[in-house]
Amino acid sequence: VSNLDGEATVTVNRFYILLGEERGGESAAWRSDAAGWALEMWGTSPLFGIGLGSFPISIGLPDVREYPHNVFLEAAAELGLIGLALFLALFRYAGRLIKAQKTRSWQARVGLAWFVAIIVQSVLSGHIPKMRELYCMLALLPAAFVIRRA
Numbered sequence: 001v002s003n004l005d006g007e008a009t010v011t012v013n014r015f016y017i018l019l020g021e022e023r024g025g026e027s028a029a030w031r032s033d034a035a036g037w038a039l040e041m042w043g044t045s046p047l048f049g050i051g052l053g054s055f056p057i058s059i060g061l062p063d064v065r066e067y068p069h070n071v072f073l074e075a076a077a078e079l080g081l082i083g084l085a086l087f088l089a090l091f092r093y094a095g096r097l098i099k100a101q102k103t104r105s106w107q108a109r110v111g112l113a114w115f116v117a118i119i120v121q122s123v124l125s126g127h128i129p130k131m132r133e134l135y136c137m138l139a140l141l142p143a144a145f146v147i148r149r150a
Contacts, residue, residue, distance in 0.1 A: 014027075031068070031069045031070075034055075034059075034066075034067070034068040034069060035068050035069075035070060035073055037055075037058070037059050037068065037077075038055065038068040038070070038073040038074060038076065038077040039073065039076075039077070041055070041058055041077035041078075042073075042076040042077045042080070045080055046080060046081055047080045047081050047082060048079075048080040048082060048083075049075075049076070049077060049078045049079040049080030049082075049083055050077060050078055051078060052078050052079065052128070053078065054078055055067050055068060055074060055077060055078060058077075065127075067127045067128075069124065069125050069126070069127075070122070070123055070124070070126060071087075071122040071123070071126030071127060071128055071131060072084065072087075072088075072122065072123065072126075074126070074127065074128055075087045075128060078128070087128075090134065090138060091115075091119070093138065094111075094115050094134075094137060094138055094141055095115065097111070097141045097142060098111045098112045098115060098141070111137070111141055114133075114137055115137065118131075118133050118134050118137060121133070122134065
């Protein structure tokens with residue numbers, strides 16, 4: 001797969017690196033290490049976490065925007081079990097709204113597709129403050145179903 005210049009696209013290049021380089025390349029190696037660090041942090045403070053935004057400081061970096069690239073691991077490490085449960089409640093709320101529509105309407109199907117896409121993104125590259133799509137979806141789903149009934 002190539003772009004108009006005949007060069008491999010960014011996505012194809014990333015797969016070459018992921019499959020061809022040791023530990024999947026620099027990015028995959030970082031994500032793997034970061035996931036391990038997040039789990040260790042969760043283990044040190046399982047109930048309340050280490051504090052929102054503390055991930056980079058806890059791994060020896062300055063106060064920069066760095067995170068484990070998995071919003072659930074980040075929530076567990078930084079917010080603990082209590083914060084993770086509250087965060088997961090947001091996903092349950094969205095899922096219940098979609099399920100209530102019995103996925104027959106096109107709105108419910110679009111909502112379900114959006115919901116699945118956001119979950120996939122949040123596991124691969126999510127960051128709590130940057131989950132605008134999730135927060136937008138949570139705000140718009142009830143409105144979409146109320147408008148449909150009117």
